[in-house]
Amino acid sequence: MSQTDIVARSRYWEDVSEGEELPPLELDLTTTMIIAGAIGTRDFYPLHHDRDFAQSQGFKDIVLNLMTSGGYAARLVTDWSGPEGEIKKLVQRVAIPAHPGDKLIWNGKVISKRIEGNEHLVDVEYAGRVAAGVHCSGTFTLALPSRSSSH
Amino acid sequence: MGADIYSELVAMIGMESPPQTCVDECSKDMIRHFVEPIKDENPLYTNDEFAKNSKYGGIIAPPAMMYTWCLAPIWGPDGQEVKWREEVRRKDNPDPLSLVITKLEEAGYTLALSADITYEFIKPVVPGDRITSSEKLIAVSQEKKTRAGVGYFTTYVRTYWNQKGEVVCKQNYVNYKFKPQEA
Numbered sequence: 001m002s003q004t005d006i007v008a009r010s011r012y013w014e015d016v017s018e019g020e021e022l023p024p025l026e027l028d029l030t031t032t033m034i035i036a037g038a039i040g041t042r043d044f045y046p047l048h049h050d051r052d053f054a055q056s057q058g059f060k061d062i063v064l065n066l067m068t069s070g071g072y073a074a075r076l077v078t079d080w081s082g083p084e085g086e087i088k089k090l091v092q093r094v095a096i097p098a099h100p101g102d103k104l105i106w107n108g109k110v111i112s113k114r115i116e117g118n119e120h121l122v123d124v125e126y127a128g129r130v131a132a133g134v135h136c137s138g139t140f141t142l143a144l145p146s147r148s149s150s151h
Numbered sequence: 152m153g154a155d156i157y158s159e160l161v162a163m164i165g166m167e168s169p170p171q172t173c174v175d176e177c178s179k180d181m182i183r184h185f186v187e188p189i190k191d192e193n194p195l196y197t198n199d200e201f202a203k204n205s206k207y208g209g210i211i212a213p214p215a216m217m218y219t220w221c222l223a224p225i226w227g228p229d230g231q232e233v234k235w236r237e238e239v240r241r242k243d244n245p246d247p248l249s250l251v252i253t254k255l256e257e258a259g260y261t262l263a264l265s266a267d268i269t270y271e272f273i274k275p276v277v278p279g280d281r282i283t284s285s286e287k288l289i290a291v292s293q294e295k296k297t298r299a300g301v302g303y304f305t306t307y308v309r310t311y312w313n314q315k316g317e318v319v320c321k322q323n324y325v326n327y328k329f330k331p332q333e334a
Contacts, residue, residue, distance in 0.1 A: 003194045003201070036188035042222045066265060070215040071189040083195045083205065087214045090270045 010082030013113065013120035013144040022080040022108035022124065027072065029064060031100040037068030064098040069136045073126050076106040077140050088121070089141035095134050102130040111139070120146040156258055160251065160291040160303065168246030172283040173220045174227070177212050177276050185216045211275040217311060217320050220282035247288035248326065251305050255328040260302045266325040274319045282319065284311040302329025 027033075038048035046053035048065045055061075070092050078085050098104050108126040115121070122144060127137035175181060179197075186196050194201035195211050202210040252263070276282060290306035304327050311320040 003192045003198060006192055007194060007201070033188050040184040040186075040188055041216070041219045042224075043219070044222075044225050066268070067215065067218050068188060070268075071185065071191065071213060074213060074215040075189055075191040075193070078191070078193050083193050083201070087272055089272065090215065090268075092268045092270075094265060 006079060006082055008082075009080065010084050011080070011144055013122065013146045014148075016110055016113060016122050016144065018110055018113055020110040022076060022110075022126075025072065025076045025079065025106040027104045027106075029098055029100055029102045029104055031062065034062055034064050034068070034098075034100060037071070038065050041065060041067035041071075043067060059097060059099070061099040061101075064104075064135075066092070066094055069094060069098070069128065072104070072106060073128060073136065073138070073140070076108050076126060077124055077142065080108070081142055081144060084145045086143040087140060088119075088143055089139075091138035091140075092136060093138050094136045096130060096132050098128070098130050098135045104135060105129050108140075118149065119143045120149075156254070156303070157291070157293055159254065160305065163247055163250065163288055164291060165288065166247040166250070167287040168248070168285050170283045170285045171221055171223075172281060174224050176278075177220070177280040177282065178278050179210055181219075182210065182212050182216070182278070185213060185219065207275060207277070209277060211277050212280075214270065214272045214275070214320075217270055217272070217276070217322065220276065220311060221284040221309070246286055248286060248305075248307060251288065251303075251326070252328060255303060260328045260330045262300065262302075262329050262331065264299060264327045264329070266304060266327045267323075268325070269323040271321045272319070273321070274313070274317055276313065276319055280319075281314045282311055283314075284309050286310075286324075296332065297327070297329070299327070300329040300331045302327055 035049045043065045047063050049062060051062055054063060074087060106128045108124045110122050111125045112123045120143060122142050124140045128135045182196050195205060196213055286307050286309040289308050292304035294301060294303060304325055307324045309322040310318060312318045
């Protein structure tokens with residue numbers, strides 16, 4: 001995947017069908033990635049960078065923070081839609097914590113297509129899973145360009 | 152005792168935090184630091200030339216970055232030094248989340264989980280923007296038992312706006328404050 005690939009993938013609303021599955025996004029989480037995510041989101045809660053603190057709270061290791069998870073989920077969706085896919089809404093539910101060493105796999109599926117006012121919308125359901133189960137799930141609403149209203 | 156806490160929480164519904172303005176302006180550097188661990192190659196976030204020719208006319212911040220605009224710094228040149236954001240909230244702002252957390256912690260509900268977050272993105276945040284946000288308590292549950300323990304769900308809506316006063320995002324947030332339950 002590169003910037004050119006993402007642009008080339010750009011989708012029109014007309015080309016999307018309900019039930020379509022998004023190409024999965026697979027990540028091998030490391031301590032460095034989790035801490036870089038915490039710093040990049042300015043989230044200094046020790047659970048996301050301090051293993052001793054995480055263990056004192058009953059976790060086996062540091063935990064991927066919410067905003068970085070949201071960033072991964074958004075990447076799953078815009079890697080598929082291309083940059084013209086405008087994120088209008090994001091619902092995020094975090095369940096099982098993700099830790100260093102986990103393989104985190106994101107999947108998504110188009111659950112509906114609709115037109116609201118001038119906007120051509122699609123709803124995508126997504127989930128990120130680790131071996132222990134669902135880490136984070138929810139939906140995105142995206143506005144896509146339409147062939148009928150391209151300018 | 153549980154019933155008393157519940158009615159005290161209900162009495163707080165509608166309470167709003169004082170607006171907090173982010174110490175940092177949105178910048179290309181902050182955007183790059185966000186997308187770096189995510190390895191997000193969306194050119195709207197990092198490619199000036201592509202972004203200039205897009206409908207936005209320039210680089211935009213990833214929408215998923217929104218909550219970062221309301222996190223307090225852990226140090227400031229004015230001598231402010233704190234361990235992490237919840238302490239800042241509690242010290243400086245009588246905001247509903249801090250008051251709910253404090254009240255529930257005093258009653259022994261020491262653990263917390265974010266149950267559900269919904270962001271509605273209204274306008275992109277762009278480099279140069281300075282974001283202000285404020286949070287309002289909108290709902291409180293009765294004491295509820297879950298697999299994690301027993302505690303209270305409280306729901307907040309946070310509104311984000313830019314320096315022109317334009318609302319850029321509304322975020323609904325559910326917090327579950329609980330204590331482990333003995334088997």
